[in-house]
Amino acid sequence: MATSGPGARDRVIGGARLTHTLLPGDGRPASARTVTVVADKAADADAIATAVAAKPAHEGLAFAAKRGAKARIVEPDGRVIMSDGFSDLVAPASIAERRTKAAIARMIHTAAPASGAAWPAGFEVAIDYQIPELSAGRYHPPFVAIWITDQDGKLVRTLFHLGNRPRRFLDSNYVWWKGFNADGNGPDKLSTVTRPSRPPGKYNAVWDGKDDAGNPVGLGRYTINIEMSREHGGHTVQAIPLDLGKAPASASAQGEGEAGPAVARYGRPTV
Numbered sequence: 054m055a056t057s058g059p060g061a062r063d064r065v066i067g068g069a070r071l072t073h074t075l076l077p078g079d080g081r082p083a084s085a086r087t088v089t090v091v092a093d094k095a096a097d098a099d100a101i102a103t104a105v106a107a108k109p110a111h112e113g114l115a116f117a118a119k120r121g122a123k124a125r126i127v128e129p130d131g132r133v134i135m136s137d138g139f140s141d142l143v144a145p146a147s148i149a150e151r152r153t154k155a156a157i158a159r160m161i162h163t164a165a166p167a168s169g170a171a172w173p174a175g176f177e178v179a180i181d182y183q184i185p186e187l188s189a190g191r192y193h194p195p196f197v198a199i200w201i202t203d204q205d206g207k208l209v210r211t212l213f214h215l216g217n218r219p220r221r222f223l224d225s226n227y228v229w230w231k232g233f234n235a236d237g238n239g240p241d242k243l244s245t246v247t248r249p250s251r252p253p254g255k256y257n258a259v260w261d262g263k264d265d266a267g268n269p270v271g272l273g274r275y276t277i278n279i280e281m282s283r284e285h286g287g288h289t290v291q292a293i294p295l296d297l298g299k300a301p302a303s304a305s306a307q308g309e310g311e312a313g314p315a316v317a318r319y320g321r322p323t324v
Contacts, residue, residue, distance in 0.1 A: 055095055057102035058087030058127075074106050083107045085129045091142055092122035110134045170272045173299055175321045178260040180212075182279050183313025186253035187286070194250035195283040195311055198229035199258050204274045208232035209264045216250035217243070225282035228290050255313075272297050281311040293317045 062073040063085075071082040088105045092098040101122050105113035110126050114136050117124040123136040184195060197215040202208055211233055217223060223243075224230045233243075260277070263269055274296050282288040289310035296302055301320030308314040 054089065054091045055098035055102045056087060056089045057099070057106045059085040072106075074103060076107050086110075087127040088113070089125045090117060090122050091124075091139070092117075092120065098122060170299070171269060172262045172272065172297065173321075176297075176301075176319065177262060177322060178275075178277065178295065178297075179318045179322065180258040180260070180277055180279075180315065181255065181318075182258065182315040183255050183308065184251060184253045184281070185308060185311070185313040187283075187311070191285050193284040193286070194252055195281040195286065196223070196226050196250070198226040198278075198280045200229050200232070200278050200280075201260055202232070202276045202278060203270075206276075209270060209275065210260060211246045211265060212258050212260060213246050213248045214243070215248050217247045225284075225288065226280045229278065229280050272299070277315075277317045279306070279312060279315055283311055287311050291315055295319055 057074065059070070059072045064071050064073070070085070072085050074083040075081065076083050083106055086106055088102045090098040090102040090105065092101060097120065101117050101120060101124070105117055105124050105126065108116060110128070113126060114124055114134065117136060123139045123142065125136070125139050126134040128134070178201075180199065182197075182199070184197065194216065197213075199212045200208060201210040201212070211229070214223075214226070214229070274294060277293040277295060279291040279293075280289070287310045289312040291306040291309070291312050293304045293306050293315065295304050295317050297319050301318070303316065303318040303320075305314065305316040306312075
């Protein structure tokens with residue numbers, strides 16, 4: 054399932070909000086409709102939803118049907134137009150709520166007590182990262198999220214998220230955002246990890262070996278994730294796997310797109 058429609062990448066020109074989806078015929082912005090498509094594959098649903106958003110409603114539904122998909126269109130005035138059988142795909146609210154709670158429960162990461170060996174005394178992970186200076190006419194400091202995942206890809210610790218204005222762009226760092234919200238974190242939790250945005254430059258962060266609940270984690274493989282997104286700009290995720298054992302270790306990521314080079318060092322702090 055995929056949804057296409059107006060959102061964070063729209064533009065406001067002359068006081069009018071214009072969608073980021075353009076009509077292939079003349080290049081003008083498409084109508085601000087929201088289209089949800091269910092298909093055999095998520096990638097197909099994504100492509101079909103975008104195409105339907107750029108077509109008149111009846112043509113869009115026919116386009117989806119020819120490809121074995123079902124679509125739901127919400128017009129700018131609130132009217133809802135659906136493919137035959139789309140409503141059959143929607144579970145009653147009580148069932149959907151139970152399924153959602155079960156899915157959330159499966160996604161919540163509760164750090165197990167450190168089994169066996171703990172980190173050597175005084176060890177930490179020092180992270181050097183860089184916000185590059187990019188040539189852009191309308192430059193805005195990027196949103197930056199740095200977080201730690203375990204070998205199963207589950208969120209262990211959010212070190213911080215730089216920037217919270219405008220709030221509608223918070224989910225631009227969507228890889229971190231998905232994991233952060235998996236256990237129902239709300240504004241209160243967000244405020245504890247949010248820091249002011251930063252201009253281009255070299256910076257550092259430190260992970261003290263604890264999870265979001267303040268519990269120490271054990272030795273093993275972890276990934277240091279650095280995600281940057283910029284308003285009117287791009288999006289980059291750097292993943293630095295690091296095996297944390299009894300000896301110091303380090304790993305790095307090359308600079309790309311919105312993010313500069315980054316290095317993670319595990320060991321005792323250097324003077």
